[in-house]
Amino acid sequence: MLARVGGKAANLGETMGAGLPVPPGFCLTTEAYRRAVGPAGLEGVHAALAATGTDDLAGLATLAARARGLILAVDVPPEIADAVRESYAALGTDVPVAVRSSATAEDLPLASFAGQQDTYLNVVGADSVLDAVRKCWASLWTDRAVTYRATHGISPSTVALAVVVQSMVDAEVAGVLFTANPVTGRRFEAVIDASPGLGEAVVSGAVNPDHFVVDTATQEILERREGDKGLAIRPLAGGGTERINLVPDSVPSLSDGQIRELAALGSRVERHYGAPQDIEWAIDAADKLFLVQSRPITTLYPLPDPRPDLRVPEGARVFLCFSLAQGLTRPLTPMGMAGFRMIASSVARAAGFDVPEPRNGPAPFRQAGQRLFVDLTPVVRSSVGRAIVPRVFDIMEARSATVLRRLFADPRFSVTLRSPWPLLRHVVPLAAKAKVPESFLRALLRPEAALQRVDRFGARFRGGLVVPDTATPAERLEQAERILGERLFHIVPAVMPLPALGFALLAVAGKLAGQGSESGALQGVLRGLPNNVTTEMDLALWQLATDIRSHPGAAAVFEGASPAELARRYRSGGLPAVLQSGLAGFLARYGHRAVAEIDLGMPRWSDDPAHILGVLANYLKLDDPALAPDRQFANAAREAEAQIERLTAIAGSKGGPAGRMRARMVRGALTRTRLFAGLRELPKYHIVEGLASVRKQLTAVGEALAAAGSIAEADDIFFLDFAEAHRGLAGESLRGIVAERREAYDAEMGRRRIPRVLLSDGTEPEALHGTGAGTAAGVLSGTPASAGTVTARARVILDPQGAALEPGEILVAPSTDPGWTPLFLTAGGLVMEMGGPNSHGAVVAREYGIPAVVGVPDATSAISTGQLITLDGGAGTVAPAAG
Structure with missing residues (x-):
């Protein structure tokens, strides 16, 4: 049709x-x-x-x-x-008729x-x-x-x-009706704009209409805002229309009865289509209501999928977008989502929660808009949850913390649980089983031994990912599920106690040092951290660029050849030796990484090294030795060590035995902070190693399914889940499912606005209060992440794949994960829409010594590429610069 x-x-x-x-x-x-x-x-x-x-x-x-x-x-x-x-x-x-276009798109x-x-x-x-x-x-x-x-x-x-x-309606009054609030997302609010005459005046924006908001459940009129209604479009007797200027009128264009009749009509239309509608309507001189057009509201964010396995009525719920909190703005592939279900189930089971079917994920697991959401309602309704979770987000994703705190005043989410025992009942046995207290004690008393233990764990973990070449597709699929459901969980308790202790000791050192140890001074200790696998990766890539630069023939291949062409030559072994072997060595160590790497469906750098080759080409443009990333990193490490000396001196400045003891404690605490804080990147690094192994097994399964004709090509497996993959191995054709999901995925790729927090009625709490991103002077505000001030041209990058960042430019991005960080080495500064002071991008920016501001709402649209801006990483501001 x-x-x-x-x-x-x-x-x-x-x-x-x-x-x-x-x-x-x-x-x-x-x-x-x-x-x-x-x-x-x-x-x-x-x-x-x-x-x-x-x-x-x-x-x-x-x-x-x-x-x-x-x-x-x-x-x-x-x-x-x-x-x-x-x-x-x-x-x-x-x-008289209206002649209206109706396109197939x-x-x-x-x-x-x-x-x-x-x-x-x-x-x-x-x-x-x-x-x-x-x-x-x-x-x-x-x-x-x-x-x-x-x-x-x-x-x-x-x-x-x-x-x-x-047929035309000779309208006395007309306008538009949204059956859900298009600004806040609320599904039970009808929004009506109305003005005298034909609806074209309202639709075209030629008039300031009357505005009404109705609760469709109770028919209560929640909001009235009178427009000036200074213009009406009326039909002419022989055809055509005329614009008539009206005397501004404070009398509403609709009676309360008409408002409620419109809201009721909207509810009927929405029930018929099963989705919120954008409706054009008209009321004639006889007070008869007509519907002249209805179409879906496409800007609403989808509601979280219902959980058919949950039998009890849920009531009002709070959902947090977990994938966005991880810096992932794009949708997850279906297999990526299925992988997260398995991982989440393993975590929930280890904590003693009931998970009847691991492939469905635990009860808090939800999907909306092909992104992962977590039901935080129990957290919001718990006094312990309110005390802990927003503080965690303060340092990881500050804007989400702000949104969550605003919900505390909502009576629908009042506190119903005040005892910490339900939380402790799950956490304490888990921590004891994982020997977390022992890890803390070892790290305090024998820090080098603690580091060695983490290294041994990593080696054992990698060894457990190996699958024999003779494994059948069914065995590979089962191994993939085992990795996700059994092995990945152990990474966090094995590694995370050390960086957690490192940051805790930083706070302790600040207390002991007293005055002079304000936040900025303490953050200086975190620059140039050792044992950070992400900065080690970036510096290894820089070293490869340095090696290439010393061989003019190797550097010349980057001139005139695209990264895709260079990748093709790499796969055929046709690059100069220093580049061919150097890239092979880098990929052997770090090829499991990728942009959006937490999604199983995303190709790894070892699958397609074009991105890395593009980054190398960018590195080769940096010819100022003073700006060399390895030199800047070394300088940052020296400054951090000097900062430890300053803070130690402050702690011991009062003299005497107490002062000397305090100084020793501050030095010991900060030394351990520097040893352990960089390990915050290691759990995710190992998790991505596991995901890359799973992806490798799934790719082999996909090849078998494609050979059997169940799917068209091997990569189609990432648009299935595990149960469907098993059915495909049993001979079922899955081509229709894949085609449908690829189309939906491609459509979701175009969505830019993703809610951090979403309520079960569709409300986006952040939209209720506005973002507060800027000021009248055009200054954008966010969270300070890495001190320093820089004025330079902005480069807005939404996807790092194939992106070029000129040396010294300020990178403006929606979010970052380790796949972005090779760009940091030549950046003059960093602005992110997401994140907090201890989010991934902030930590890496500090280590490289580049100024950074994170959590800047709508930065990628408010700032344009080429715009000269001043970034103040200490104040947390981004402002236009003269020139």
């Missing part, structure tokens, strides 16, 4: 069939469009548009104008014209394309209708429509246009 009549007509036909009050009319199908414009010769325009990039706006506009001209010059075929005249006559004699569940094609109001007479139809056909090729489709990757040759001809 959509291919024949387009989104608008399909929706109107469905609403009419459901008995909803839709004005009568008829539709010219897409076949009429194709038959009419077929002789116009659009094929060349289609091909040219397909070859024109979205950055060439002038080229797109020229081609769009050419397409419109070709269509406006065609004659409507006689059989189509006769059908239009006959259908129009059936509506009445010279009935319009009013879709994930992209509304609203307003991209034209509508003509109060058209009177058959000849005028035919002329409006031709103009609607041409409007498929407006500049805005062509650019919009190009941005969304829709091929020009696949779109067509139907036209809806619908």
Whole structure:
């Protein structure tokens, strides 16, 4: 149906069939469009548009104008014209109608394309209708429509246009109705904008309408805001419309009864479609309400999937986006999500919680918008949870902490549990079993032995990931599930006590040193940390760049060759020896890493080294020895050691035995801080090693499924879950499932706004209070992460794959994970939308000594590439700079 009549007509036909009050009319199908414009010769325009990039706006506009001209010059075929005249006559004699475009790429569940094609109001007479139809056909090729489709990757040759001809409502008042609040996300609030005259005034933004918000459950009118209603669009007697200036009126354009009637109509439409709707409506002089259009609201973030295995009513719930807190803005592949279910189940079981089916994940595990959410309601309703969890987020993801604290005043989430015993009942036995107290004691008394023990654990862990080459696909699949469900959990209790102790000792040292040990002084101790596997990785890559630079022939291959071409030559063994062997050595050690590496579906650097080769090309541009990352890192380490001496001196400044003892304790605490704090990166490093092993086994299973025809290609396995993979090995075809999920995944890739916290009614709490990101002077505020001030050009990067960062530029990113950090080595500063002072990006920025501000709302849209900005990492601000 959509291919024949387009989104608008399909929706109107469905609403009419459901008995909803839709004005009568008829539709010219897409076949009429194709038959009419077929002789116009659009094929060349289609091909040219397909070859024109979205950055060439002038080229797109020229081609769009050419397409419109070709269509406006065609004659409507006689059989189509006769059908239009006959259908129009059936509506009445010279009935005023609206002639509206209905494109095949319009009013879709994930992209509304609203307003991209034209509508003509109060058209009177058959000849005028035919002329409006031709103009609607041409409007498929407006500049805005062509650019919009190009941005969304829709091929020009696949779109067509139907036209809806619908009796006009001589509206006394009209407007729009959203059956869910499009700003806050609340699903039980209807939002109505209304103004006198035709609804075009409201839809086009030509008037400040009256604004109403209604609780659809109780019919209570929650909000009223009167607009000036200084303009009305009215129909003219012979056709067309006129704009009439009105005296601003404080009288509402709708009565309370009409407001509630509209809200009730919206509820009916939403129930019919099973999804929130964006509705255009009109009320005539006889007080009759008409629905003139309905389409899905595409901007709402999806609600978390229900858990059919949970039998009890849930009530109001609080969900935290775990994948966003991990710095992952993109969706997770289905297999990536399935992997997280297994990992989460292993954690929950180890803590003594009941998990009936590990493949479903534990009870708090939820999925929304192909991202991982965790049900934090028990935490928010617990006095212990309120005390602990926001403090953790203060240092890891400060904006999430702020949002959570605001929920504490919501009576729906009042405290119901005040005893710490339920938490201790799960945590204490787990900590004892993992020998966490013993790890703390060993780290305090024998720090070097503690480090060696962590190294031995890593070696044993890697040894347990090996799978014999003779393993069958079924055995490989079972091994993948074992790694996820049994082995990964042990990493955290084996390693994390040491960095936790390191940061705790930093705080203790601050208390002991007293005055002069403010936060900034303590943060200086964390620069140039040893035992940080991520900085070791980045410096190893820099060393490879240094080796390449010393061989002119090797450096020359980066000139004129793309990273993809260099990767192809690497796989064929065709790069210069220093680069070929050096890259092989780097990938042998670090090739399991990737951008968005916590997702099993993401290729590892060893799968495709193009990203690393692009980073190496960037490193080779840095020719100032003073800016060399290894030198800066060494300087940072020396400054940190000097800071320990200063803090030790402060602690012992009062003299006497007590002062000397305090000084020794401060030195011992800070020395252990530097030994252990860098290990915060190690648990994730080992987890990613495990994920890379799982991915390797799954790829082999995918190859077997592709060979058997169950899926089209090996990578399709990452769009399945484990149960489906087992069914595929049993011979079931899974091609349909894969195709559907790939389409949904590609659609979600375009979503930019991801809520940190989401309530079960769809509310995004952060939207209720605004972001507070900036000031009137254009200053953006965030969380200080790495002290220092720098003024430089900004480089906004949304995806590091293939990104080029010129030396000294300030990197502006939505978030970062270890896959981003090779870019840090040549960055002059860092701005992130996510994170807290101890998030991954902040820690690495401090170690490299580059100023950083994190948790800056909407930084990637508020700052543009090339803009000169001043970043103050101590104050936590980003401001425009002169020049």
